[in-house]
Amino acid sequence: MAEERSSEPVHLEPFIHQVGGHSHMFSLDEITVCKPLITRELHFYESMPDQMKQFAPEYKGVIEVNFVEDADGYVTLVAYPPKSYERKLSVQRSESKSKRSRIRMRPSGSLEIEGEQKQPQVFEEAEPRGDEAAAGHVPHNPWLLRCDRNQLTQLAAGALGSGSSGGGSSSHRAAPPQKYILLENLTHKYQYPCVLDLKMGTRQYADDDSAAKQQRKKAKVATTTSSTLGVRINGMQVYQVNLSRFICRNKYYGRKLTVDGFKQALCQFIHNGTTLRTDLLPAMIARLSELRSVLQRQHSFRFFTSSLLVIYDGQEAMHDQPERSARGDVDVRMIDFAHATHQNFDDPVQHSGPDQGFIFGVESLISMLKTVLQEYG
Structure with a gap:
């Protein structure tokens, strides 16, 4: 009711x-x-x-x-x-x-x-x-x-x-x-929510899309990091403490990035204008690893055109708590399920096994964040 x-x-x-x-x-x-x-x-x-x-x-x-x-x-x-x-x-x-x-x-x-x-x-x-x-x-x-x-x-x-x-x-x-x-509202608990919107997977079209639309989506994937990494930037805002404002990027920026450019964009996402917040990386990596484990158990699920949000608070860490864990300050969530499917949808096209395209994107993200942590942590 x-x-x-x-x-x-x-x-x-x-x-x-x-x-x-x-x-x-x-x-x-x-x-x-x-x-x-x-x-x-x-x-x-x-x-x-x-x-x-x-x-x-x-x-x-x-x-x-x-x-x-x-x-x-x-x-x-x-x-x-x-x-x-x-x-x-x-x-x-x-x-x-x-x-x-x-x-x-x-x-x-x-x-x-x-x-x-x-x-x-x-x-x-x-x-x-x-x-x-x-x-x-x-x-x-x-x-x-x-x-x-x-x-x-x-x-x-x-x-x-x-x-x-x-x-x-x-x-x-x-x-x-x-x-x-x-x-x-995933940003409600943050004073200055820094948000990274990531378009996930190596396939960006739905089963019922027209042939023309599928071709357009395939071409977009082929020319972006969606093909090489299984993930591309769909939008971003990061708070700059030195400027007292958010710097924003959109999907058009994300489409132009190379693999190295994607890595630099991740660094920009955790840079608050004065320092690189490498303290956030262990929590991001742990949360993404948990997500990967859950997705590997979701047989028949496909998350076509879905996104992943990574969120943290842009306010500076408390000076009297330099060793505090950032785990509670980092969130990772899947959003946008307009083209998602699984066996209970009773769709004409049925898929088997986990969504390897989405998982590939998560693994690429984990790998790149580990590299950033190694280089700058």
Whole structure:
């Protein structure tokens, strides 16, 4: 039986730490993000083996999201979460004294974020791409406004065009609701979340993709580190303590990297602007080794187009704890299961054995991190 939904609407905020992916994500509260529902991905979360759950975001249910245009021309995202969220959200709203972030659609069709964060953070794109790049320093990862821009624009346009006809004006108009899945916000426990999004595997197309799409995906793999390492960078943000801001990279940067460039990018990911955080490497290697062991036991599973997130806190280590372990400060999680499959999906194409392409990427990552630790640790 579906959980009773809250009677009070919640205005969603942009998820400012999104570093990659196609689907736009929003924050329901500090520990929960919302992602557009894809049936296969929902099924995967609902049928995920227990041993894999420690390596994926916690799945929290499904909500409907409405795109509403208010009287000031802002496109606001309104959701009715499960009843269990009502009290927690009420407390958070009463404690928050800051202006909430909103998505605004300009007359030109471009999207922007307005609002102040409770703890303002500054992001800068390392390699802007012409007119698509966010100008200067912004209070969110620049990828946020690029992510699935067309889909967001269409939904916002639906809100603009779905009001009542006639000469009267309405205080707000709404587009048809969209279903979203609720997932754990993997960055919530970090003050300055440094995030590495890695596209995993040697195959980046689904079984049901068209022949033309398969060829395009194969060509992309062949010209990137996906073919040589089974992994490529899909996005990254790393906090620079000397600059007091995040430096961001996107998937276009990752596609250009050679094997040696990939190694240098890993070093950049653990460099805080003043020092190389080699103290993080043992925990990263241990966590990846645990993941590899779990994946080797998942027969019939294929994680086509899935990604791996590596996360740690960019704040400097406490000076009075120089020997403390970084294990609790490092997280490794699999995300994006829109094209995942296993034998219980009853798909026309069935696979046997573990996903060796994904595992190859994990092993390459472990090997390269060990090399960095040897050279700089």
